[in-house]
Amino acid sequence: MHSKQDKKLKILWFRGVTCNGNTHSFLNLPHLEQLLNRFEILYHPILESTLSLVEITKLKDKCDIFIFEGAYDPLMRRNEVLIGDIVTHYAKNAKHIIAAGSCASFGGIFKASAPQRNSGLIFNEDVEYGPLQSYKDRVINLSGCPIHPEWLSYVLGMILNKKEIEVDSLHRPIELYSNLAHHGCTRNEYFEWKVDADNFGEKEGCLFYKQGCRAPMTHSSCNKILWNNVSSKTRVGTPCFGCTEPNFPLTNLFSTKTNMSIPKDVPVGISKRSYLTLTGIAKTFYIKRLEGKLIDYKRDN
Numbered sequence: 001m002h003s004k005q006d007k008k009l010k011i012l013w014f015r016g017v018t019c020n021g022n023t024h025s026f027l028n029l030p031h032l033e034q035l036l037n038r039f040e041i042l043y044h045p046i047l048e049s050t051l052s053l054v055e056i057t058k059l060k061d062k063c064d065i066f067i068f069e070g071a072y073d074p075l076m077r078r079n080e081v082l083i084g085d086i087v088t089h090y091a092k093n094a095k096h097i098i099a100a101g102s103c104a105s106f107g108g109i110f111k112a113s114a115p116q117r118n119s120g121l122i123f124n125e126d127v128e129y130g131p132l133q134s135y136k137d138r139v140i141n142l143s144g145c146p147i148h149p150e151w152l153s154y155v156l157g158m159i160l161n162k163k164e165i166e167v168d169s170l171h172r173p174i175e176l177y178s179n180l181a182h183h184g185c186t187r188n189e190y191f192e193w194k195v196d197a198d199n200f201g202e203k204e205g206c207l208f209y210k211q212g213c214r215a216p217m218t219h220s221s222c223n224k225i226l227w228n229n230v231s232s233k234t235r236v237g238t239p240c241f242g243c244t245e246p247n248f249p250l251t252n253l254f255s256t257k258t259n260m261s262i263p264k265d266v267p268v269g270i271s272k273r274s275y276l277t278l279t280g281i282a283k284t285f286y287i288k289r290l291e292g293k294l295i296d297y298k299r300d301n
């Protein structure tokens with residue numbers, strides 16, 4: 001017999017307009033089973049659940065943690081019930097509301113395809129908008145396309161342990177989003193000395209100037225909490241697309257916007273003038289060690 005203390009928190013995971021990428025990412029969490037064993041899954045579109053979609057849309061149940069994946073489209077229906085009624089009912093009763101992914105947080109990819117219609121739960125890009133304005137104090141935005149499974153695990157763990165989750169002005173947990181994706185990238189030395197990568201997938205060079213890397217302008221812990229515990233996009237030679245930021249997706253993801261060869265955006269917190277001064281100085285050096293292939297590097301160089 002379970003005491004009151006043993007009662008598991010109920011998670012209800014609902015989806016709006018989505019590719020299910022956050023679900024797929026979360027299913028890769030190494031300790032998924034142990035984590036989920038500590039909750040009751042009231043409803044999830046893929047995982048084994050206590051209730052069916054039909055039962056959920058009767059709006060008779062309540063959950064403790066309401067997770068929403070995908071963009072919010074006010075005209076969407078599930079089982080003939082307007083999604084707005086479903087979202088409001090469960091959010092109103094939940095102690096915690098989690099927007100899983102950039103679409104649920106800021107509109108993301110699906111806002112870009114229907115800007116007048118789709119949004120996040122409490123933001124359209126960085127403007128307050130969306131169905132849950134009345135409950136926004138309880139909303140945690142986990143932006144990312146998709147989210148790292150450990151980010152959701154962190155939030156659920158904090159809730160389980162009754163710890164407060166501090167958030168930034170966009171409702172993202174500070175612990176996960178105070179870093180830039182640039183922090184921890186193995187290419188930082190190339191960034192400092194302005195040695196650019198000419199192609200994708202190479203081990204050498206920084207992807208900022210020639211390949212469109214947005215990491216110096218993007219708040220995320222992708223190079224701190226590594227993907228699959230071993231890697232990140234920039235580590236394998238693919239630029240960061242800035243998917244955790246409200247303006248995602250930008251166009252021309254693989255190129256750096258410039259004006260007279262000067263990058264339109266420079267690293268967060270640095271003035272364009274300072275950036276240009278530093279770049280000018282760095283470019284005057286020729287560091288042989290950084291110009292060749294890493295694998296060819298000889299100690300006497």
Ligand code: SF4
Pocket residue numbers: 181182183185186187188189191205206207208213214215216234240
């Ligand atoms: S590749 Fe991107 S993340 Fe890595 S050092 Fe260059 S700008 Fe920073």
